[in-house]
Amino acid sequence: MCGIIGIVATSEVAPALYDGLTVLQHRGQDAAGIATAVGTQLRVHKGNGLVRDVFDARAMALLEGRVGIAHCRYPTAGSEGTDEAQPFYVNSPYGIALAHNGNLINTDALRREVFEEDRRNINTESDSEVLLNVFAHELDRERSLSPESAFRAIEGVNRRSRGGYAAVATVLGLGLVAFRDRHGIRPLVLGKRVVDGSDEYAVASESVALDILGFERVRDVRPGEGVVVTARGELHTRMCAEPGEPAPCIFEYVYFARPDSMIEDISVHKARMRMGVTLGEKILRERPDHDIDVVIPIPDTSRDSALELASVLGVKYREGFIKNRYVGRTFIMPGQGERAKSVKRKLNPIPLEFRGRVVLLVDDSIVRGTTSRQIVQMARDAGARKVYLASAAPPVRHPNIYGIDMPTPEELIAHGRSEAEIERMIGCDWLVYQDLADLEAAVAGPKFPGRRFDSSCFSGEYITGVEPGYFERLQQLRSDDAKRQRRLAL
Ligand SMILES: O=P(O)(O)OC[C@H]1O[C@H](OP(=O)(O)OP(=O)(O)O)[C@H](O)[C@@H]1O
Ligand SMILES: NC(=O)CC[C@H](N)C(=O)O
Numbered sequence: 001m002c003g004i005i006g007i008v009a010t011s012e013v014a015p016a017l018y019d020g021l022t023v024l025q026h027r028g029q030d031a032a033g034i035a036t037a038v039g040t041q042l043r044v045h046k047g048n049g050l051v052r053d054v055f056d057a058r059a060m061a062l063l064e065g066r067v068g069i070a071h072c073r074y075p076t077a078g079s080e081g082t083d084e085a086q087p088f089y090v091n092s093p094y095g096i097a098l099a100h101n102g103n104l105i106n107t108d109a110l111r112r113e114v115f116e117e118d119r120r121n122i123n124t125e126s127d128s129e130v131l132l133n134v135f136a137h138e139l140d141r142e143r144s145l146s147p148e149s150a151f152r153a154i155e156g157v158n159r160r161s162r163g164g165y166a167a168v169a170t171v172l173g174l175g176l177v178a179f180r181d182r183h184g185i186r187p188l189v190l191g192k193r194v195v196d197g198s199d200e201y202a203v204a205s206e207s208v209a210l211d212i213l214g215f216e217r218v219r220d221v222r223p224g225e226g227v228v229v230t231a232r233g234e235l236h237t238r239m240c241a242e243p244g245e246p247a248p249c250i251f252e253y254v255y256f257a258r259p260d261s262m263i264e265d266i267s268v269h270k271a272r273m274r275m276g277v278t279l280g281e282k283i284l285r286e287r288p289d290h291d292i293d294v295v296i297p298i299p300d301t302s303r304d305s306a307l308e309l310a311s312v313l314g315v316k317y318r319e320g321f322i323k324n325r326y327v328g329r330t331f332i333m334p335g336q337g338e339r340a341k342s343v344k345r346k347l348n349p350i351p352l353e354f355r356g357r358v359v360l361l362v363d364d365s366i367v368r369g370t371t372s373r374q375i376v377q378m379a380r381d382a383g384a385r386k387v388y389l390a391s392a393a394p395p396v397r398h399p400n401i402y403g404i405d406m407p408t409p410e411e412l413i414a415h416g417r418s419e420a421e422i423e424r425m426i427g428c429d430w431l432v433y434q435d436l437a438d439l440e441a442a443v444a445g446p447k448f449p450g451r452r453f454d455s456s457c458f459s460g461e462y463i464t465g466v467e468p469g470y471f472e473r474l475q476q477l478r479s480d481d482a483k484r485q486r487r488l489a490l
């Protein structure tokens with residue numbers, strides 16, 4: 001899952017883009033980049049690493065301009081190489097830089113089309129470079145450059161592209177362009193601030209980026225909608241696709257987004273608290289005579305749910321694992337070896353919270369099972385009498401194809417396994433998962449009952465449909481094994 005942000009201001013935007021990226025860092029730790037428009041030039045600086053490692057004073061000085069976009073990357077396509085860091089750039093028409101969060105599922109067909117019919121070169125394996133070239137080609141068909149022509153180009157993109165995408169672009173001579181796929185799978189939110197009487201706008205993956213930059217959250221960009229903010233600060237919006245059924249990704253609420261963000265008018269923090277309540281109620285239903293002494297969250301993401309769950313059970317909540325704040329998120333690391341090592345470096349138990357106790361560990365989700373297997377063992381080693389495990393999300397049994405890098409069913413611990421088998425593999429005394437209907441109701445909350453989400457990694461239902469052979473090809477390209485081979489070749 002990547003983080004994107006675009007800003008049009010009345011003063012230099014690079015410092016704000018940088019600050020915005022630092023609060024979107026949890027969405028992608030592999031690479032980062034900023035592109036700004038100044039006069040007739042696009043300035044781009046990008047590289048592998050965390051935001052703070054990619055930019056230094058020299059790079060920031062280069063990034064002049066009052067219109068710009070930025071990206072932090074967690075790859076779902078292509079390699080982890082520097083040349084696939086974003087934003088991507090094309091010099092024609094006008095000069096366009098684009099940053100993308102999501103994953104296209106018709107990349108191969110589009111890549112062929114772009115080369116054979118649009119006669120454009122794609123230099124990397126990245127789906128985002130394909131998306132940029134589709135947009136560039138569609139814009140090139142227009143006679144002039146205006147918000148209207150950009151909207152028609154976005155219509156073209158939406159007609160041709162399938163998958164999950166939220167994108168920001170800067171087009172020389174126009175300003176900032178942003179768009180979102182017709183199901184709104186990936187998030188994108190619009191913000192506004194007034195500086196010395198002038199309007200300034202920003203779009204970002206998460207509202208937390210708007211908050212820290214002093215932009216007020218106006219609303220989410222609608223599924224299929226295009227947004228243009230001209231370099232002079234005029235906002236234009238238009239629907240650029242046949243309306244599709246909205247299906248925002250539920251995994252944003254489960255794991256990806258920061259709790260202090262609002263997505264689709266739903267507070268991520270509140271959604272997680274409600275997940276804790278419904279999971280607690282399930283435990284009370286299924287194990288009314290439970291013997292749990294203490295509820296312990298697996299930091300960071302599960303905290304909101306664990307606290308509420310403990311209160312529903314009427315059991316005390318304790319922080320039993322201390323997280324090394326200098327180790328990043330482990331789930332979004334590229335290789336299994338690195339992920340497994342990082343859990344140990346990241347979490348350390350406080351034995352007195354475990355010794356002689358029956359503990360219920362709570363995590364937001366169990367994906368590959370890397371975290372839970374180690375954590376359960378750590379709890380036992382720290383002296384727990386019994387170790388139970390609760391997951392605020394249902395079993396992840398199916399690949400995600402819209403921007404979360406879980407492409408290979410065999411790598412998912414729950415794929416093709418019953419809950420009893422998973423329990424045995426994880427080594428806990430019992431395991432409880434949230435039911436999907438409860439998760440969806442918890443996220444929708446009282447304000448949006450019955451709202452539909454993209455829950456494909458739990459249900460196996462893909463709102464875009466999937467071409468035959470797609471999963472097999474994805475697996476060949478993106479399994480941990482394939483990634484290891486590619487890294488060796490770099
Ligand atoms: O079953 P797994 O494959 O281990 O994946 C699931 C775990 O990974 C994530 O934690 P992560 O360390 O990435 O981030 P966090 O600190 O935000 O919880 C998530 O919160 C789970 O703890
Ligand atoms: N997680 C994402 O949003 C990834 C964006 C894009 N598919 C890439 O791999 O760079």
Ligand SMILES: [Mg+2]
Nearest residue numbers: 298299300301
């Ligand atoms: Mg975690």
